[in-house]
Amino acid sequence: MNVQSPLLSVRDLKVWFDIRAKGALPWTPSQKLKAVDGVDFDLMPGETLGIVGESGCGKSTLARAIMRMVPAEAGTVMWLGDSLLELNKQDMREHRKEMQMIFQDPLASLNPRMTIGQIVAEPLKTHFPDIPASEVKERVREVLQRVGILPNMINRYPHEFSGGQCQRIGIARALIVKPQLIICDEPVSALDVSIQAQVINLLMDIQEEMGLSLIFIAHDLSVVKHISTRVMVLYLGNVVEISEAEQLYRAPGHPYTEALISAVPIPDPEAEASKEVMILDADLPSPLNPPSGCVFRTRCLIAGPECAQSKPPLKDLGNQQLVACHKR
C-alpha cells in the first residue's frame, strides 16, 4: 500500500481461555476456548481499520489482547518498535497513553460517582501527575469543547447526560492524552441511528485533525463502510478477509464476507424486497470445538473436500485484498 512503517503490527495473535465444566474436578484438564486464533494485521498511521464479524467471533477479545487487558496465548504485537506483550507493567503503562479505548455502553463506561470533569481528567492525571490543576482544568475544557459538550457541565454527573453525550465524554477521555490510536469497541451499537451518525462524524473529524489511527469494531456493516479505510472480517477467531473497504463491499472475496454483505439492509423498501440474501446453513460452530481445516467450511456454500484438510492461508487476490479461502 505504501512504504510507511506500520503503527501497530499484530502477528499470529492467539487468545485462548481455559474453560472448565461446572462441577468438574480440579485436576480434569480444562478445555481451550480459542477466542482469537492466529490473527495477523498491520495498522498504518492515520488509517481506520474496521473489524466486523458476528457475536462471539473474537472482535472485542482481539482489541483487549492488543491492550493487554486479557492475556494472549501466543503471538506478537509490535507497537512503534516495541513488543507490547513482552513489556513489563511499568513500560506498558507508559505506552497506554498512546492508545486509548472507547466502549460500547456509554453510560456504563463512566464512573457514576465521579463528575465528568474528574472522569475526563483522569487519564491526564494518571500519566502526567505533575501538571498543575489549572492546566488540567483548561485541557479538560478544551477537549470537552472539541467533542461538543459545554465546558460548564464539568461538575455534572454521567447520569445527567444522554447516551450520545456520554459517548462524547468517553471520546473526550480518550483524546485528552493525545493518543495515536483509539480502539473503538462497538462505540455506536448502543446509540440511536441519528446519534450514531453524529458520533461517527465526530470521530472522523477528530481523526483527520489529529492524525489518529482507529480500530473500529462493529457489527453494523454500513457504519463500518462509512468510517473505515480497510476492513477485517473475523470468523470464529480467524481472519477470513482483509481488504480496502470499497473493494470489500464491491467485490467480497470470501464466501462468508459475501453472505455478510448480502445481508446488509438497503434503505429502500423496494430494493430491499427484491434483494437476494445468502442464508447460511446451521449455526456458528462452538469455538471450543472448531471445525478442522477452514473454520467456515461447515456453513460454506462452496466448500469442497480440501477445505477440511488444511487451514487456508491469507492470499492476495490483487488490489490488497487478502482472503483466506481454498476456492478463490
Place this chain on the structure above:
Amino acid sequence: MNLDTNMESAEFLKGRSLWGDARARFFRNKAAVASLIILILISLFAIFGSYVTPWSNEEIDWNLMGDVQTLGGPSIETGHYFGLDPLGRDLFARVVQGTQISLMIGVVGALISVIVGTLYGATAGFVGGRIDNIMMRIVDILMAIPYMFVLILLLVVFGRSIFMLFVGIGMISWLDMARIARGQTLSIKNKEFVEAAVATGVSTPAIILRHIVPNLLGVVIVYATLLVPQMIMFESFISFLGLGVQEPLTSWGALINEGAGQMRYGTLWMLGFPLFFFLISLFAFFFLGDGLRDALDPKDR
C-alpha cells in the same frame, strides 16, 4: 445583556451527584429522619449528660443508700432523676456512662468493619484469582472459630478491659463486611468504567480506591448502620454474662443485667431506664439503616 448574565450563571452549573439524590430521598423518609434525630439526642445525652447531674457514676449517695427500695426511686428533689442503682449510685450518671461505652463499641466495631472489611473485600474481589482465594479462605477460617468462646477466653486470660473487648469486636466485625464488599466488587469490576481505567493505565490501588470503593459505599453504609446495633447487642450479651466492662465503668448490657437482678424487689426503674435507651437506640439504628438502604438503593439512580 440578558443572555450574557445567563451565560455567566451557566459558568457554575452544579451537578446532582448520586449522593445528593440519595440525601434528598433519605430526608423524605420520616421514620429514618426521626431515627436520626433520636440517635443525635442519645449521642448528646451521652456527651453532655454528665453535666446535668451533680452526681458521678462512682459516687454513692450515703443518705439514701440504706433504703434504695423505698427512697431510691426516680425523683427530681433528690437529684437522682433515674433513681439509684442497688449500691446507691446515681442511675442517671451510670446510664450516661453506659451509653458512652455502648455507643462507642457499636461505632468502633462498625468503623473497623467499614475500613478493614471494605478494603480487604474490595482488594480480594478486584485482584481475583489465587490471591482472592487465599484472602477469602482466611475469612472463612476466622469465621469458623467460635468467636464468643475465644472472646470469653481472651477476657478471662488477659483480664476484663475495654481494650480487650475492642480487640474481640475488631476481630470479628469485619468478616461479614469483607464478604459483602467482595461480592459487590465482583459485579462492579466487570463494568466498563473499570475496564476504561485499566486501559488508561490507572494503577490497581487507585482503581480500588477511586472506582471500586465509592461504588461499594452505598451497600457498606447500610450494612454498617445495621452492624452498630449488632455490636451493641454483642457487647451487652458479654456484659450480661458479667465479662464485659469493668466496674465502675458500665454499659447498657451491664446495667440491664444489674436491673434484672433486682426485679423481684420491685425496683423496676433499675431495669427500665437502661432498657429504654437500649431499645430505642436499636430501633433507631434499624430504621436508619432501612432508610439509608432505600435512599442508596443502587437500582434507582
